Amino acid sequence: xxxxxxxxxxxxxxxxxxxxxxxxxxxDKSLQKEMAAFANASGGVIYLGITDTGxxxxxxxxxxxxxxxxxxxxxxxxxxIINLVEVANxxxxxxxxxxxxxxxxxxxxxxxxGANSQKMTRNEILSLAIKSGRVRxxxxxxxxxxWKDFDDEKFEYYLKLAGISYNLPKEEILRNLRVxxxxxxxxxxxxxxxxxxxxxxxxxxxxxxxxNDDDRVDILDKKEVDRGIIGNIELLNPTLKNVSPxxxxxxxxxxxxxxxxxxxxxxxxx
Numbered sequence: 001x002x003x004x005x006x007x008x009x010x011x012x013x014x015x016x017x018x019x020x021x022x023x024x025x026x027x028d029k030s031l032q033k034e035m036a037a038f039a040n041a042s043g044g045v046i047y048l049g050i051t052d053t054g055x056x057x058x059x060x061x062x063x064x065x066x067x068x069x070x071x072x073x074x075x076x077x078x079x080x081i082i083n084l085v086e087v088a089n090x091x092x093x094x095x096x097x098x099x100x101x102x103x104x105x106x107x108x109x110x111x112x113x114g115a116n117s118q119k120m121t122r123n124e125i126l127s128l129a130i131k132s133g134r135v136r137x138x139x140x141x142x143x144x145x146x147w148k149d150f151d152d153e154k155f156e157y158y159l160k161l162a163g164i165s166y167n168l169p170k171e172e173i174l175r176n177l178r179v180x181x182x183x184x185x186x187x188x189x190x191x192x193x194x195x196x197x198x199x200x201x202x203x204x205x206x207x208x209x210x211x212n213d214d215d216r217v218d219i220l221d222k223k224e225v226d227r228g229i230i231g232n233i234e235l236l237n238p239t240l241k242n243v244s245p246x247x248x249x250x251x252x253x254x255x256x257x258x259x260x261x262x263x264x265x266x267x268x269x270x
Contacts, residue, residue, distance in 0.1 A: 009090065012047065013054050017115040023050040026059055031093075032072045037110035037117035039080045039098035040128065044112060046093040058089030069093060077104045101132040138188035139178075142200050145185040151195045154228055158192060161230065191229050198226045206232045 017023055022034050024046060031046065038044035048069075049059040059065075066084055069091075073080040080103055083094040102109050102125055109120040111128075120128070130140060159166050164173065174180035179189030190200040197204035205226040212218035225235045 009056065009087070013050070013056065016054055017052070019112060019114055020044040022046045022117075023052055023054060024048050025051045025057060027065065027068065031069070032076060032105040033107060033110050034112075034117055035073055035080050035082065035093070035095050036076050036103045036105040037112040038095040039076070039103040040101050040110065040120070041097070041112035043097040044095050046095065048091040048093065049089055056090060059091065061086050061089065061091050065091070075106070102128045138186065138191070140187050141181070141184040142187050142190045143184065145190055145194070145200055147185075149195045149199065151193055151228075154193050154195075154230070158230060194228065196226065197228050204228070206236060208236050 012021065015021060019041070020038075020043070022038075022044060024031065024034075025048075027048065034044075034046055038046070050056045069084065070082065073082045073095075078098075078100045080095060080098065082096075085092040085094065102120070107119075109125050110117045111120050111124065112118075155170070156166065158164075159173070166173070168176075171180065174185075174189065177189075179186045179192065187201055191197050191204055194200055205224055207224045208222065209219060210221040212220055223236060225232050227235060
C-alpha cells in the first residue's frame with residue numbers, strides 16, 4: 001500500500017506487518033535483506049519511521065538518507081530498482097517484484113513469507129532461478145540420469161571432433177565442458193552423450209519433414225533421429241542439403257545449447 005496521506009497511514013497501521021508490509025523505526029543493516037525478500041516474492045513496501053509494534057515515530061529524512069537507501073538497493077545482486085516516497089516524517093520504500101530473480105543481499109538469499117523474511121535454502125534458490133529463467137534448460141541437472149547410459153563412443157567421437165586430447169580423466173573433461181557439476185550431470189550432457197537421449201529429454205528427437213510445397217500437406221520424405229546433438233546433425237545434414245542451401249557444422253569445442261541446433265521451419269522436435 002502506497003502511503004500518501006494520514007488516512008493511508010492509519011490503514012497501514014491497522015493492517016500491520018505482513019506479506020507486503022514491513023515496519024522499521026530507522027535505517028539498519030537488515031534493510032537490504034527485506035528488499036531482497038520482497039523482490040524475490042511479489043514485492044512490498046518498507047515504512048521507515050514506524051516501530052515493529054506499529055507506532056509511528058518518524059525520522060529525519062535527508063538526501064543523504066535517501067542516497068544510502070538507493071545504494072543499498074543497488075548493491076543487491078542483481079540490483080533492485082526502488083521508489084522512495086516521503087510523507088511527513090515517514091519514508092516509504094516501494095520494492096517491486098523482481099524481474100531477474102533470485103536477488104541476493106550481503107548475507108544471502110531471502111524470501112518474504114508472511115510477516116517475516118526467511119533465508120532461502122539451496123533448493124529454493126535453484127527452484128526460483130529455474131522458474132525465473134535464470135538457469136537455462138541445458139544447464140539444469142538431469143536428476144534421473146543413469147551413468148550406465150553414458151555412451152563412451154559418443155564421448156570419444158566428440159573429443160575427436162573438438163580436437164580435445166583424452167589425456168585427462170573422463171570426469172575432469174566433463175567438468176571442463178561444464179556438463180558435469182557437483183550437483184550432477186546436466187541436460188546438455190545427456191543430449192550429447194546419453195545412449196538414448198530421448199529417455200531423459202523428450203524433445204531430443206528431431207523430425208525432419210520435406211513437404212511438396214508451402215501448403216505442407218503432401219510429404220515427399222521424412223526422417224526422425226535421436227542420436228544426440230552431433231549424431232542428429234550428421235545424419236540430417238545431407239538430407240537438408242538436398243532441399244535447402246544451408247549447411248550445418250559444429251564449431252568450437254564449447255557445449256552449445258540444444259535449442260540453438262534446431263533449424264527454423266525445417267527440423268522440429270517430435
